[in-house]
Amino acid sequence: MHPLFHVPSTEVTLDLVQDFINLKIREGLTVEYKRAGDKPIEAVAALANTYGGLLFVGVEEGETGVPSEIKGVSLGEKEKLVNQMGTGFDPPWSPEVIEVPCNEQSDKVVLVVRIDRATVPRPIVLKGSIFVRLDARNEKANRQMMWMLLDDSNSQPESRPSSVTRGLNVRESPFHQDNEPDAALRAASVMRLWEGEERTRFPSGxxxxxxxxxxxxxxxxxxxxxxxxxxxxxxxxxxxxxxxxxxxxxxxxxxxxxxxxxxxxxxxxxx
Incomplete structure (x- = not known):
C-alpha cells in the first residue's frame, strides 16, 4: 500500500503526493481527483458511504480518469470544504483534510482528503440525498442501496480509546443495550444463493x-x-x-x- 494512506498528516508532502500521482492510478471506488472549481463535497459523501479512500482536490485528470498534473487550489479551499461538510452533512462529520503547499513561492495548495470508512457514522446524508461510489462516479443511492446502508451493522463508527495509557485489563462493552452480546461471529457468502427477484425470507430449510x-x-x-x-x-x-x-x-x-x-x-x- 502506498505510504500516503497511512503516514501522519504532518509528514504528507508535495513529493509524496506527486509520487502517488506518478503511479497513474485511475479514478475508482476508492480514489478520486478534483480540479479547482469542482465541488468535492459530493465525492466525500460518496466515498464515506462506500469504501472510504482518497480524494485529491487540485489535481487535473485526463479523459480516462488518470491523474495528469497538480494544479492546486487557493488557500481558502480547505476552510470552505470543512465548513460545507460541517453544515451540509447529516449527521455532522468531517474526515481528515490535509493541506499540502504546492511550493514555497505559490499560494496554491493541494488538498488530500483521507476517508477512513471505520470512523464514518453511515449513512452520511447530504442535502437530503445519500451519495454512493459506483466505479468512478458519485451517484445518488436508490431505495435498495439506502436500505443496505441503513441495515449495515457497521453503520456506527468504531470506538477509539480515550487514552493510549488505558490499562489492558479495562473492558468496555461496545454495545449500549444490556441484552446485546459482547462478542459476535459473522460469516458472509461471496456467491448468490439464488437468482431472480429479491426475497424477504431465506428459502425453507x-x-x-x-x-x-x-x-x-x-x-x-x-x-x-x-x-x-x-x-x-x-x-x-x-x-x-x-x-x-x-x-x-x-x-x-x-x-x-x-x-x-x-x-x-x-x-x-x-x-
Whole structure:
C-alpha cells in the first residue's frame, strides 16, 4: 500500500503526493481527483458511504480518469470544504483534510482528503440525498442501496480509546443495550444463493443447513470455553443455535452459554 494512506498528516508532502500521482492510478471506488472549481463535497459523501479512500482536490485528470498534473487550489479551499461538510452533512462529520503547499513561492495548495470508512457514522446524508461510489462516479443511492446502508451493522463508527495509557485489563462493552452480546461471529457468502427477484425470507430449510454447518466448526467449543471463563469456573451448558431473524441478505443466529446451575454473568460486557 502506498505510504500516503497511512503516514501522519504532518509528514504528507508535495513529493509524496506527486509520487502517488506518478503511479497513474485511475479514478475508482476508492480514489478520486478534483480540479479547482469542482465541488468535492459530493465525492466525500460518496466515498464515506462506500469504501472510504482518497480524494485529491487540485489535481487535473485526463479523459480516462488518470491523474495528469497538480494544479492546486487557493488557500481558502480547505476552510470552505470543512465548513460545507460541517453544515451540509447529516449527521455532522468531517474526515481528515490535509493541506499540502504546492511550493514555497505559490499560494496554491493541494488538498488530500483521507476517508477512513471505520470512523464514518453511515449513512452520511447530504442535502437530503445519500451519495454512493459506483466505479468512478458519485451517484445518488436508490431505495435498495439506502436500505443496505441503513441495515449495515457497521453503520456506527468504531470506538477509539480515550487514552493510549488505558490499562489492558479495562473492558468496555461496545454495545449500549444490556441484552446485546459482547462478542459476535459473522460469516458472509461471496456467491448468490439464488437468482431472480429479491426475497424477504431465506428459502425453507436453508437456516437449518447453515446451523448444521456451524456444528462442525470451532465456534461451539470456543464459545463454551468463553462461557466457562465468564461464569467463573465450573460446568457450563451451551444452548443450541437459535434463529433470530432472516432476510434476503442476512441470517442472524444466537447461541449462549450459562452455568450448569443456571447462573449467568451479571456484567453486561460479559454476557
Amino acid at each position: 436453508l437456516a437449518a443447513t447453515v446451523i448444521n454447518a456451524l456444528q462442525s466448526t470451532l465456534a461451539l467449543p470456543l464459545l463454551s470455553q468463553l462461557g466457562l471463563a465468564l461464569v467463573g469456573g465450573g460446568q457450563v451448558v451451551t444452548t443450541p443455535w437459535q434463529l433470530v431473524d432472516a432476510t434476503s441478505r442476512r441470517l442472524r443466529l444466537r447461541i449462549s452459554t450459562v452455568g450448569a446451575d443456571g447462573s449467568v454473568p451479571r456484567a453486561p460486557a460479559r454476557r
